[in-house]
Amino acid sequence: MKHLNIREAVRGLIIDGERRVLLVRLQFPDGAVWLLPGGGIEPGEAHHDALSRELAEEVGLSEPVIGTHVWTRTHVMPMFNSTWDGQRDFAYMIHADYFDPQPLLSQEQLAAENVSDIKWWPLEELSNYDGDDFFAPIELADIVSHIVEMGAPSQPLELHQEGLEEYLTRRRRRRRS
Secondary structure: OOOOOEEEEEEEEEEOOOOEEEEEEEEEOOEEEEEOOEEEOOOOOOHHHHHHHHHHHHHOOOOOEEEEEEEEEEEEOOOOOOOOOEEEEEEEEEEOOOOOOOOOOOHHHHHHOOEEEEEEEEHHHHHHOOOOOEEEOOOHHHHHHHHHHHOOOOOOEEEEEOOHHHHHHHHHHHHHO
């Protein structure tokens, strides 16, 4: 069995007082995905340090109040323009009021990281989305709704995704119900 080269990353689940979640949109040749802001952990970097750096770079949130580790998501699929076989995301609650995202990175730097948009999503809009873009994790709307209603889980959720086909199958089932 081949050893998988899995990249470690951190993500921030930023939910404001109006029940909106801040997401970034990554654009790839075969489609776009909305996910929590964040990114790769540098060698020797602690999770909270990496998340603070990534949130400042991507959305302009400086000195975030980092809360509970809410999920770990492992997805195995070749990553676009990379030698990685997948990524393991550690998602943390971020306590913040609404703010207008002002990334430290330039538009060119964001585009080089495939970031094409940053948006506050109301929970209802997120739950009812029926467009062509994808969400990561697959169950993002359900998980965020549950956290808003019930609070963060006592233990981080363990989420696994084995590729885009699994996502598309689940999405088709969800649209039928």
